[in-house]
Amino acid sequence: MRVVVLTGAGISAESGVPTFRDAGGLWEGHRVEDVATPEAFHRDPATVQRFYDDRRRAVASVEPNAAHLALARLEASLGDDLLVVTQNIDDLHERAGSERVVHMHGRLDSALCESCGERSPVVGDLGDRPACPACGRAALRPDVVWFGELPYELDRIDLALAACDRFVAVGTSGAVHPAAGFVLTAAGFGAVTLEINLVESEVSLLFDEVRLGLASMLVPAWVDEVLAAA
Secondary structure, eight states: OOEEEEEOHHHHHTTTOOOSBOTTSOBTTBOHHHHSSHHHHHHOHHHHHHHHHHHHHHHHTOOOOHHHHHHHHHHHHHGGGEEEEEOOOSOHHHHHTOOSEEETTEEEEEEEETTTOOEEEOOSOGGGOOOOTTTOOSOEEEEEOOTTSOOTTHHHHHHHHHHOSEEEEESOOSOSTTGGGHHHHHHHTTOEEEEEESSOOTTGGGSSEEEESOHHHHHHHHHHHHHHHO
C-alpha cells in the first residue's frame, strides 16, 4: 500500500504555530504583498527578513503534536511507501521523526543565496546579513516559496500521486494551488481519498471521505486503522 499525505497549516496550528493568513487576508499583521513576494524582498529586504526571523524563533519554541507523531509512526511501518508532502515551512514533521517529507513551499530553517543559488542551514537571523557559506556574499534570503514562484519537487509529487493507493489531506484549506488539485490527480489514478480537517475545505466535495475534528485526534486514529489493516 502506497500512501501520500498532504499536510497544511491546520496540522501545525495545534502545536501553536500561527496559521499565518487571517480572515482579513493579513499574514500576522502584514499584507501578503509586503512579506511573501520576490518584489517585496527586493523593495524592503529588512522587513521581510525580520518577518521570517520572527517566525523562525516562534516555531523553535513549539513541539510536534500527536498528528505529527502519528505520521512518523506510519512512516516507520510503511517506509518508502509513505510520502508526506507539506505546505508548511516549519520542521515539526522532522522533529517528530519523519524523514520522507517534501516541503513544497520551502523551509524556515533553510537559506537560499540569490547570488549563487546554493542552499544552507540558517544560523542566527538572516536579518543580520550573514554571508553565504558557498560564495561568501551577503545575498541570503529565506528558502521559502513566495507568491509568483514555483513550488519545489512538483515532479516527485506528481509521480507519488500517480502511484499511490491512498491520498490523505490533513489541515489544508483547499485554496492554494497546485496543492488543492492533488486530490484530483490521485483520484484520477484510482487512489482512495480522505480529508481530515477542522472544518470543510474548499475542495471537500472532491474527496471520497471527510472527517472533521482535531488533527491531533483524527490522524492517530486513522493511522491505527491503516496499521491494523496492513
